[in-house]
Amino acid sequence: MVLEYDSGQITAGLARSRRTLVDRAAFSLEEGRTLALIGETGSGKTMIAMSILGLLPSNVTMEGGQVLFLGQELTGRRTLRSLLGVELVYIPQNGLEFLDPSRTVRRHLYDSLKKLGLRGKALERTALEKLAAVGFPDPGQVIGKYPFQLSGGMAQRVTIALAACSRARLLIADEPTNGLDHQAKVRFMALLEEQFPEAAKLVITHDIAVAKLCQTTLVLCGGRMMERGPSAALLARPRHPYTKALIGALVENGMQETPVLRPQNGPCPFFRRCPEAAPSCVPARQQAGDAQWWCSRS
Amino acid sequence: MIRGEHLGKAFGSCQVLEDVSFQIAQGQIVGVYGASGIGKSTLAKILCGVLRPDTGQVYLDGELICSARTKYRREKGIQIQMVYQQPYASLDHSQKIIDGFYELIRYHRLAPNKALARERIGTLMEEVGLSMEIVNHLPHQISGGEAQRIAIAKCLLFAPRLLILDEATSMLDVSTQANVIALVKRAMLSRGGSILLISHDKELVEHLCDQIYVFDDKKLRIKERIEP
CATH class of the missing domain: 3.40.50.300 (P-loop containing nucleotide triphosphate hydrolases)
Incomplete structure (x- = not known):
């Protein structure tokens, strides 16, 4: 290594x-x-x-x-x-x-x-x-x-x-x-x-x-x-809402905005802008094969 | 609204613009694209009065604002504002952001006193999606996206008829780029202004613009207009 x-x-x-x-x-x-x-x-x-x-x-x-x-x-x-x-x-x-x-x-x-x-x-x-x-x-x-x-x-x-x-x-x-x-x-x-x-x-x-x-x-x-x-897999099929937001902001995907949706901070740095966030959110590590993501919602 | 006719500009023996003519209507987003170093920024600088053309003239609402023979008419030309590629380019590194705003407001007599100036800054901050706290920072204490929003707010201070974005989002990440473009569209188009988007990013220009001009490979002219 x-x-x-x-x-x-x-x-x-x-x-x-x-x-x-x-x-x-x-x-x-x-x-x-x-x-x-x-x-x-x-x-x-x-x-x-x-x-x-x-x-x-x-x-x-x-x-x-x-x-x-x-x-x-x-x-x-x-x-x-x-x-x-x-x-x-x-x-x-x-x-x-x-x-x-x-x-x-x-x-x-x-x-x-x-x-x-x-x-x-x-x-x-x-x-x-x-x-x-x-x-x-x-x-x-x-x-x-x-x-x-x-x-x-x-x-x-x-x-x-x-x-x-x-x-x-x-x-x-x-x-x-x-x-x-x-x-x-x-x-x-x-x-x-x-x-x-x-x-x-x-x-x-x-x-x-x-x-x-x-x-x-x-x-x-x-x-x-x-x-x-x-x-290749992460950018084609993002799992975390934040990665999805980054991909959605690309020109080919219509340059979608990620506005602030709620005033308070949460357990995850993306909480205020996350369209999928909920009070029960936990940024716990999830894994499938080689992919890892830190979100309990996805 | 804005019309350029037969504009030409050379630097020494290097002819950058030759016989460039174009038109930007009210409420339109017009794009200009071409490779780096081809003359896109030279055109923007002529429109803002940073450079004087060697030939041709520019009209705003039918009135001449600059030509090869006449001086740039600042009182009219102030309605054309430009946001640069480098987010920190329009910020003084030794000055708090709010002091930069006060300086502009004082110089151009945009508010009669400090209280009203502060109120105006507050409205602009809201418009570009920033909190008022940020204006007490020095430029190095804010991010590139925030600096670009401040640069836009400074342009909006003059209620411009045309806002030129000269590669203004090329240093920003995708999500900040999308947010900045959306805010510029809201701020300009809602008040009947127009946007001139200068970029080497063909996809971006094609996605956003009502009308597109392309610099040809001879670096000399805007040759093509593609209807979306």
């Missing part, structure tokens, strides 16, 4: 209180598998990624959780720092913003390749190979460019090339396809699979079309797990 994750409680310190951001979200990820984390804004997806990477903001703490990477607990900044960019690789949301504007694509790639121990002429050769592998027909043209000379799509491909300059065992991609059209999304996901066939991949997205391209999907709402299972 590459990753065994249990969030425990991730809370943020506010001026006069603490707010729970993620509550007992747990999953594991095997080599070569892809897991999509989906949910609305504020559902805790990015906090989960940050907690794995040890990059939680200073006012946010993780209590009672555990992150096992290849069976070893990821504790201490030194262990994490030695793994980041080498075996534990992050692909950001916005390639253009992520790249250092004062450095060329070459300098970015050299830095990552030096971490792998490459020196001299091997640096340029490998950097060009990596750019060619992510679909640049003439890598020699791109390698000397600064980020502002790249389009959004090109910058996103450079970030994949950078990620490919590693021995990635676990890849975390945070909303990697935001703002791309459908064809570009499909190409991006295919490229990820092609470049990292052995790595475990955690894809954070709010895009159902991207989740469909992953093997497994975990649906989050308000920091809690709502439903989990093989993507």
Whole structure:
């Protein structure tokens, strides 16, 4: 198992209180598998990624959780720092913003390749190979460019090339396809699979079309797990009312709204907007085959 | 209601718009789609007075609001408002949300005093489905969906005749997108306004719009109108 994750409680310190951001979200990820984390804004997806990477903001703490990477607990900044960019690789949301504007694509790639121990002429050769592998027909043209000379799509491909300059065992991609059209999304996901066939991949997205391209999907709402299972079945036949609402909001399903239906909060984060909620609701775990969902009503 | 005639715009040697003409009637949702970088946002910026066209002119209710030779008529053009792709783009990060509203209201003299300004903000918050508590937050303390609703509320402050959504929902999750679109339709169409939806999402445009314009592959013109 590459990753065994249990969030425990991730809370943020506010001026006069603490707010729970993620509550007992747990999953594991095997080599070569892809897991999509989906949910609305504020559902805790990015906090989960940050907690794995040890990059939680200073006012946010993780209590009672555990992150096992290849069976070893990821504790201490030194262990994490030695793994980041080498075996534990992050692909950001916005390639253009992520790249250092004062450095060329070459300098970015050299830095990552030096971490792998490459020196001299091997640096340029490998950097060009990596750019060619992510679909640049003439890598020699791109390698000397600064980020502002790249389009959004090109910058996103450079970030994949950078990620490919590693021995990635676990890849975390945070909303990697935001703002791309459908064809570009499909190409991006295919490229990820092609470049990292052995790595475990955690894809954070709010895009159902991207989740469909992953093997497994975990649906989050308000920091809690709502439903989990093989993507094809989960997205075709959702069981939790929240997943049903997400699917119903797609354009092809008529963009159905999920308005607030009741004033009071309930046992489930979706309670106020849930069309199926009742006072007797219990977010107990249900299971059928590989599918799991946390709702007593469905 | 709004008519653009023979609009053209170039940036250096790159011709982005050429001979673009279109019409948006009252109460209509009009869509414009095309690939990224093809000139959709340039057109929106001309309508809002952010860019001046090199050729052509724009009319609102038969009155000229901008052309290659004349300055943008702000007092008329304020009835055209735009919501941007980045939810936080129209929010000042160092300013509480309510202070951003007060600033707009004061500058455009939309309310005679603070109490009435606050009342107006309250009505708008209700209209976009947010609680009044949220206006005391800083932008980084609210979600992307909430920030986009605030941006819409700021546009509605001017009771616009045309609201332009420039990829305004492409950064939002599906359920927030559906809720935001529904609220824009309610807020604009109920008062006889129109919506210009600019997107690279063909399905979204086809689902929502009464009339659709497509940018052709030469990046030059709006060439096609498809009746739904």
